[in-house]
Amino acid sequence: MMDHKMIVAGSLVAVEGGFALEARLPYYRGLGLSMVENIAVTVDGESYPREAVRFTVRGTTYTLDEMETCYDNRWNFGEKALITVLGANLAPGPHKVTVSVRKRISYLPFVPTMTASKELALAA
Amino acid sequence: MTSKIKRGVSLYSFQNDTFDGTLTRDDCIRISCELGANGIEVIGEQSFWGWPECGVDNADIAAFHDSMKRYGGIGISHDFMLDYKRYKGRPMPFEEQVASVRKDIDFGALLGMKYIRALVSIAPEVLVAAAPYAEEKGIKILIEVHAPLHFDHPWIIRHAEAFEKSGSDALGFLPDMGMFLHAFPRVWKEKFMRLGVPKDIADYIVKAYEDRVLSEYVILGVQELGGTGPAIAMAETLRHNAAFEPKRMLDYMPRIHNIHGKFYEVNADYVDESIPYDEIVRVLNQGGYEGYICSEYEGNRWIEDAEEPDSVEQVRRQQVMLARLIGETETPALKTPLAA
Numbered sequence: 001m002m003d004h005k006m007i008v009a010g011s012l013v014a015v016e017g018g019f020a021l022e023a024r025l026p027y028y029r030g031l032g033l034s035m036v037e038n039i040a041v042t043v044d045g046e047s048y049p050r051e052a053v054r055f056t057v058r059g060t061t062y063t064l065d066e067m068e069t070c071y072d073n074r075w076n077f078g079e080k081a082l083i084t085v086l087g088a089n090l091a092p093g094p095h096k097v098t099v100s101v102r103k104r105i106s107y108l109p110f111v112p113t114m115t116a117s118k119e120l121a122l123a124a
Numbered sequence: 125m126t127s128k129i130k131r132g133v134s135l136y137s138f139q140n141d142t143f144d145g146t147l148t149r150d151d152c153i154r155i156s157c158e159l160g161a162n163g164i165e166v167i168g169e170q171s172f173w174g175w176p177e178c179g180v181d182n183a184d185i186a187a188f189h190d191s192m193k194r195y196g197g198i199g200i201s202h203d204f205m206l207d208y209k210r211y212k213g214r215p216m217p218f219e220e221q222v223a224s225v226r227k228d229i230d231f232g233a234l235l236g237m238k239y240i241r242a243l244v245s246i247a248p249e250v251l252v253a254a255a256p257y258a259e260e261k262g263i264k265i266l267i268e269v270h271a272p273l274h275f276d277h278p279w280i281i282r283h284a285e286a287f288e289k290s291g292s293d294a295l296g297f298l299p300d301m302g303m304f305l306h307a308f309p310r311v312w313k314e315k316f317m318r319l320g321v322p323k324d325i326a327d328y329i330v331k332a333y334e335d336r337v338l339s340e341y342v343i344l345g346v347q348e349l350g351g352t353g354p355a356i357a358m359a360e361t362l363r364h365n366a367a368f369e370p371k372r373m374l375d376y377m378p379r380i381h382n383i384h385g386k387f388y389e390v391n392a393d394y395v396d397e398s399i400p401y402d403e404i405v406r407v408l409n410q411g412g413y414e415g416y417i418c419s420e421y422e423g424n425r426w427i428e429d430a431e432e433p434d435s436v437e438q439v440r441r442q443q444v445m446l447a448r449l450i451g452e453t454e455t456p457a458l459k460t461p462l463a464a
Contacts, residue, residue, distance in 0.1 A: 001425040002143050028139045029169035032177045034210055068212055076173040078143040106209040107245040 002026045003116045007099055008080055012090075012120035018052070019043075019122065020084040023099050026114040030076040033067040035104045037111065041085050042098040048085050056082040092124035127450040128414040129405065131443060132156070132163020132200050134384065135171055137421035138435045140428060142170070147436075150191045155436055156419075157195035159443045159456040163416035164192065165201040165241075165382070168231055176227060185234060192236070200416050201266070201298070201382055203241035204228035206250075218250065225254040225265070233261045239382050241298050242267045244279075248286035255292040264381055266298035272364045274303045275372040287379060296379035300420070301399050302386035306367045308333040309388040309398040311426040312358075318430060319354035329358055339363045370400065370407040377411035388423040390441035394448065405449040417446055436462060 003026050011022035023039075025031060039053055055062045057075060061084075075081055083099065100115040133156035141147035147155075149171050153164055168175045172184060192199065206224050208216040216224070225242070232240040240258075242251055242265055251265050258265050267283055269275060287295040308330045317326050325346055332342045339362035346359040373380060390396050408417075419442050424433040436458070443456045 002140065002428070004428060005140075005144055024143065028136065029167055029205065030173070031169075032207060032210060034212065035207060037212070071210065072177055074174070074177040077170045078145065079173065104209050104212070106205065106207045107243045 001028060003114055006114065006116040007097060007118040007120070009118065010120070012095065012097065012122050014090065014122060015084060018084060018086040018088045019090050020082050021097060021120060022080040023083050024078055024080055025075045026101065026116065027103065030074050030079065031103055032074045033062065033070040036067055036075060036101065037104050038102040039064060039083060040100040041083060043090060043095050048088060052086045052088065054084040054086065056084065090122050092122050094119055094121045127405065127409050129408055129450045130163055130416045131161040131446055132165060132416040132418035133161045133439060134165040134418045134420045136167055137419050137439050139170065140424045140433045141435055149188065153191045153197050154195045154460065155458065157197050158459045159440060160447065161419065161443050161456070162196050162198050163200040163418055164197040165203065165418045166235070167203040168228070169205055175231065188235065199236035199238065200418060201239040201241050202228065202232035202235050202237045205243065206246055221250045222253045225250060226257050229254065229258050229261050229263050232263050237263065239264050239266050239298070244268050244270050244273055248283045251295055252286050252290045255290055255294045258294040259292060264294050264296050266296045266381055268298045268300055268384065269303065270300040271303040271305065271366065274368045275376060284376065296381045297376055298382045298384060299373055299380060300384040300386050301404055303368050304370050304400060304404060305365045305398055306400045307398045309426070311389050311423050312361065315426045315429070316354055316358040321355045321358050325349050325351045325355045326358065333362060336367065370404045373407060374411050377413065380413065381415050383408070383415065383417045384420045385417040385442060385446065386420045386422055387442050388426060390438060390445055394441055394445040396442070396445065401445060401449055419443060
């Protein structure tokens with residue numbers, strides 16, 4: 001649900017040592033960070049290791065491992081988080097970006113992964 | 125018989141609009157109240173940033189009360205989640221679960237709600253342990269009876285028995301009308317066809333649903349027709365949905381305090397072709413129900429891949445339908461035009 005609104009249009013930027021984009025949690029409510037099990041980013045078919053991903057909300061940045069034991073912060077409903085991928089070098093121009101979020105939902109008898117793709121342009 | 129049923133809206137209905145800020149929480153409360161559906165239900169973790177991990181700013185709570193006062197909203201329910209899988213690889217300990225429910229009781233009371241909604245997977249012992257605190261705060265904890273569960277399922281009966289044994293009137297039920305799915309929804313069929321289900325197989329499943337064929341036979345039938353992937357998934361929806369009977373609510377009326385008016389589509393003639401609201405209203409009247417039916421639009425997730433859901437129009441149509449069924453003489457209508 002809300003998969004098509006997960007990747008924020010026009011949000012791809014180059015940062016020191018990598019790139020970043022904005023994403024919203026594809027879900028009808030927010031979620032505590034300890035229940036976000038994974039965020040995987042693929043660009044033009046190339047995927048990046050879990051260790052390369054950083055997650056930032058309201059000025060605080062986490063590795064995916066740090067999020068697993070974070071019990072005092074959350075990814076709010078509709079909130080734009082900054083997803084940074086380090087150790088990557090994207091050329092300016094259009095890219096096909098795919099983001100997958102695996103979330104542990106207490107009431108579901110499985111662990112869902114939501115995936116969305118969007119064409120995003122990196123400014124020169 | 126004069127109906128005492130009242131109308132409300134769960135702001136869940138507007139999730140696609142509030143997700144990206146097309147509508148604010150204030151807009152949702154105004155729209156609901158303009159439609160005469162002044163019972164307001166919220167999911168705390170949707171309508172309030174910060175809840176529960178970070179807490180909610182006092183200013184945000186005050187803004188909510190301002191909206192409710194301005195439009196004449198009445199607080200019905202705060203739907204809480206209780207993430208007992210908060211810790212990877214181990215369930216939340218019992219006492220911590222109870223303490224978490226107490227926190228949501230406080231939050232519900234702070235929002236001026238009468239009820240807090242518990243998800244159906246929560247153990248009855250947790251709710252029973254939280255009941256004395258709920259009584260103290262003037263809140264009732266209602267477990268949501270939601271498909272594939274239903275009022276004859278042993279898990280629900282276990283809850284009912286635990287509630288009776290507790291002797292507390294702060295424990296009850298919130299039935300979700302999706303458990304009375306009498307016809308396979310059009311928007312589900314079309315979504316599965318967009319995913320590649322051939323028309324003959326889609327028609328077969330819709331007909332099998334109409335004939336009340338057991339889900340496992342339908343899945344086998346689809347396999348025999350050569351169905352794969354999305355066709356099997358479409359047939360598997362029959363494992364999680366069924367046409368249970370609204371009259372099964374009658375045994376539980378003294379503990380039913382709120383109703384989720386689940387719907388997937390109400391057509392332009394104000395008819396829900398899947399969920400039998402005429403029968404539902406008849407049963408609720410017979411049972412002497414005096415609470416709210418809160419619109420819970422869930423067609424959004426079935427059409428959003430193809431079109432932007434028109435949540436406001438869908439809620440309006442359902443409210444017109446409900447107003448007619450409960451015998452109101454005025455037709456609900458929006459008064460303030462929506463911003464383009």
